[in-house]
Amino acid sequence: MADTSQTPLTVRGPARTIAHLWMILGIIIVAFPVYYVFIASTHSVQTILRPPLPLLPGSEAIANYSDAFGGGIDRIGGVSLWRLLGNTTLIALGIALGKIAISMASAYAIVFFRFPFRMACFWLIFITLMLPVEVRIQPTYKVMVDLGLIDTYAGLILPLIASATATLLFRQFFMTIPDELLEAARVDGAGPWRFFKDILWPLSRTNVAAIFVIQFIYGWTQYLWPLLVTNSNEMNTIVIALKKMISFADADTPWNLVMVTSILAILPPVLVVVLMQRWFVKGLVETEK
Amino acid sequence: MAHILLKDLRKSYAGQEVIHGITMDIPNGEFVVIVGPSGCGKSTLLRMVAGLEGISAGTIEIDGRVVNDLEPRQRDIAMVFQNYALYPHMSVRENMAYGLKIAKMPKAEIDAAVTRAAKMLELEPYLDRKPRALSGGQRQRVAMGRALVRTPSAFLLDEPLSNLDAKLRVQMRMQIKDMHLNTGQTTLYVTHDQVEAMTLADRLIVMNKGIADQIATPHEVYETPATEFVAGFIGSPAMNIFTVTAEAGMAVLPGGHRLPLPGLAAHGKVRLGLRPEDLEIVDASTAAIPVVLRSIEWLGADAFGYGMIDGSDALVTLRLAGSTGAKRGDRVHVAPKEGRLHLFSAESGKRM
Ligand SMILES: Nc1ncnc2c1ncn2[C@@H]1O[C@H](COP(=O)(O)OP(=O)(O)O)[C@@H](O)[C@H]1O
Numbered sequence: 001m002a003d004t005s006q007t008p009l010t011v012r013g014p015a016r017t018i019a020h021l022w023m024i025l026g027i028i029i030v031a032f033p034v035y036y037v038f039i040a041s042t043h044s045v046q047t048i049l050r051p052p053l054p055l056l057p058g059s060e061a062i063a064n065y066s067d068a069f070g071g072g073i074d075r076i077g078g079v080s081l082w083r084l085l086g087n088t089t090l091i092a093l094g095i096a097l098g099k100i101a102i103s104m105a106s107a108y109a110i111v112f113f114r115f116p117f118r119m120a121c122f123w124l125i126f127i128t129l130m131l132p133v134e135v136r137i138q139p140t141y142k143v144m145v146d147l148g149l150i151d152t153y154a155g156l157i158l159p160l161i162a163s164a165t166a167t168l169l170f171r172q173f174f175m176t177i178p179d180e181l182l183e184a185a186r187v188d189g190a191g192p193w194r195f196f197k198d199i200l201w202p203l204s205r206t207n208v209a210a211i212f213v214i215q216f217i218y219g220w221t222q223y224l225w226p227l228l229v230t231n232s233n234e235m236n237t238i239v240i241a242l243k244k245m246i247s248f249a250d251a252d253t254p255w256n257l258v259m260v261t262s263i264l265a266i267l268p269p270v271l272v273v274v275l276m277q278r279w280f281v282k283g284l285v286e287t288e289k
Numbered sequence: 290m291a292h293i294l295l296k297d298l299r300k301s302y303a304g305q306e307v308i309h310g311i312t313m314d315i316p317n318g319e320f321v322v323i324v325g326p327s328g329c330g331k332s333t334l335l336r337m338v339a340g341l342e343g344i345s346a347g348t349i350e351i352d353g354r355v356v357n358d359l360e361p362r363q364r365d366i367a368m369v370f371q372n373y374a375l376y377p378h379m380s381v382r383e384n385m386a387y388g389l390k391i392a393k394m395p396k397a398e399i400d401a402a403v404t405r406a407a408k409m410l411e412l413e414p415y416l417d418r419k420p421r422a423l424s425g426g427q428r429q430r431v432a433m434g435r436a437l438v439r440t441p442s443a444f445l446l447d448e449p450l451s452n453l454d455a456k457l458r459v460q461m462r463m464q465i466k467d468m469h470l471n472t473g474q475t476t477l478y479v480t481h482d483q484v485e486a487m488t489l490a491d492r493l494i495v496m497n498k499g500i501a502d503q504i505a506t507p508h509e510v511y512e513t514p515a516t517e518f519v520a521g522f523i524g525s526p527a528m529n530i531f532t533v534t535a536e537a538g539m540a541v542l543p544g545g546h547r548l549p550l551p552g553l554a555a556h557g558k559v560r561l562g563l564r565p566e567d568l569e570i571v572d573a574s575t576a577a578i579p580v581v582l583r584s585i586e587w588l589g590a591d592a593f594g595y596g597m598i599d600g601s602d603a604l605v606t607l608r609l610a611g612s613t614g615a616k617r618g619d620r621v622h623v624a625p626k627e628g629r630l631h632l633f634s635a636e637s638g639k640r641m
């Protein structure tokens with residue numbers, strides 16, 4: 001056998017240096033806009049509007065952030081930043097948890113139960129993958145209007161819950177569970193509910209964590225649907241509010257507050273990823289079997 | 290404790306019948322081994338008894354109660370799976386306790402039952418480990434323990450030892466036999482290994498393509514195989530079986546040798562079976578079969594000689610004494626021992 005420690009990740013000498021430089025360059029390119037947003041959020045509007053923008057943080061950080069939380073944004077949309085963050089959190093959580101609940105339930109049915117038209121159900125779900133939200137947005141909107149769900153959390157969350165992707169992922173995972181495990185549980189006397197609760201759920205936890213992270217971010221960054229289904233500013237998400245803040249003439253836009261809001265809009269998804277990273281990575285690379 | 294009665298049990302998959310009507314009465318406490326080559330329907334039969342597989346026709350009764358439509362848990366059986374099927378996220382203790390927990394047994398009793406089983410299987414040091422931290426043999430014992438704690442009325446095992454190495458297999462085989470002697474539980478045991486089958490069974494079901502060719506004690510199966518298939522499957526090395534022409538008092542062997550067989554009636558073509566140990570080396574005579582040896586396998590106390598009937602390509606296996614002087618290329622004469630030959634119909638394969 002050749003020396004197996006000599007993987008691409010353990011090369012030494014100039015090759016290693018070049019690899020590092022290359023990666024650092026990549027990080028700079030990706031991270032720079034975010035860094036710039038942060039820098040801008042610590043300067044006054046005047047500094048921001050007078051190019052070039054400094055590369056180092058300014059002295060207005062505290063003023064900007066307290067202004068944002070203390071009513072600066074109230075003056076624009078009439079809604080506090082807290083309310084926007086709360087709305088968005090609620091919607092993102094609702095979408096993520098709802099998707100997990102629905103897709104786990106449907107994958108459970110498709111994989112573990114024999115019922116008429118089982119495969120037809122699977123294909124129906126699968127086909128919806130090919131119809132993005134934008135394609136079915138008009139009928140969905142009409143349904144929401146008829147149900148009186150405009151400007152409600154239900155209206156914001158429900159249509160985005162149905163998820164072919166998550167159903168498919170759970171189906172694939174469930175299919176890797178050996179049949180004998182299900183049979184052993186049946187012999188032990190576990191019914192469908194106990195099998196799910198005692199065996200399938202504990203085995204799925206890392207996958208759930210991974211899907212939660214992905215779907216939370218998906219929910220957090222929703223734009224088109226919240227824009228359509230909300231009229232009142234009270235129901236805005238932070239992404240919509242951001243957009244509304246900059247739809248004034250350039251000079252009127254409180255760029256410093258926009259930047260503060262941007263930072264705050266990025267922060268929660270980043271937190272979710274960081275906090276759930278251990279589970280998330282585990283779910284992507286190994287299933288505990 | 291269970292008395293299991295199978296009545297004309299059949300199973301079809303998508304119109305294709307794979308179990309063709311099995312009838313058997315298993316009295317309480319009997320150790321029955323289902324044996325046969327891979328794909329003959331052993332697992333299917335066992336899983337039908339367990340309630341994991343639907344029944345296409347026929348009935349299964351346990352203690353006088355028809356259980357065809359009952360879930361496994363209602364049949365009061367325990368099962369050991371070939372790949373053990375341990376719950377990967379539960380400790381050994383939790384694995385063994387799970388069935389009892391579902392049955393709502395009080396905690397103290399569960400602990401007592403698990404401890405008792407763990408002691409019997411020498412699993413006490415591992416009770417808090419997860420299955421992935423166990424060796425194959427230990428996992429196998431956990432699977433046994435999970436079935437044991439339940440004190441079910443019947444014990445079903447599907448090739449429980451096939452994933453173990455040879456030494457462990459012998460050990461576990463003896464342990465399973467001991468356990469059966471201790472608990473006296475009705476046991477159905479599936480295997481394709483004839484040594485396991487012969488050593489464990491009170492009675493064997495020898496399966497051939499979904500048919501129970503013979504249901505009998507190991508001794509009967511060996512001494513009077515009911516079909517040519519059983520004759521060839523049980524016994525190692527396998528029985529020598531030739532197509533011969535039966536004339537009155539005489540069989541014409543491959544190569545044209547005429548073997549006097551007093552009492553044989555004229556049947557035309559039949560299949561003649563002779564176990565290797567039933568062929569003795571004798572002096573050359575017209576009553577003996579000449580065999581040219583092609584190889585000798587020396588095992589110590591015994592040796593096996595492989596050859597062909599002279600003048601034909603019919604293979605013959607002989608069991609020789611370890612002290613034999615026979616060599617490759619030798620031409621020897623053998624004669625069947627008195628009353629030790631088996632005749633099977635050339636058409637149906639049934640014993641004549
Ligand atoms: N779910 C199934 N669908 C169709 N055919 C099956 C199924 N399970 C088993 N069979 C067929 O039934 C026969 C018996 O299988 P099995 O009982 O597993 O054999 P064994 O355990 O003796 O090796 C095989 O020919 C197999 O192909």
Ligand SMILES: [Mg+2]
Pocket residue numbers: 331332333
């Ligand atoms: Mg099998």
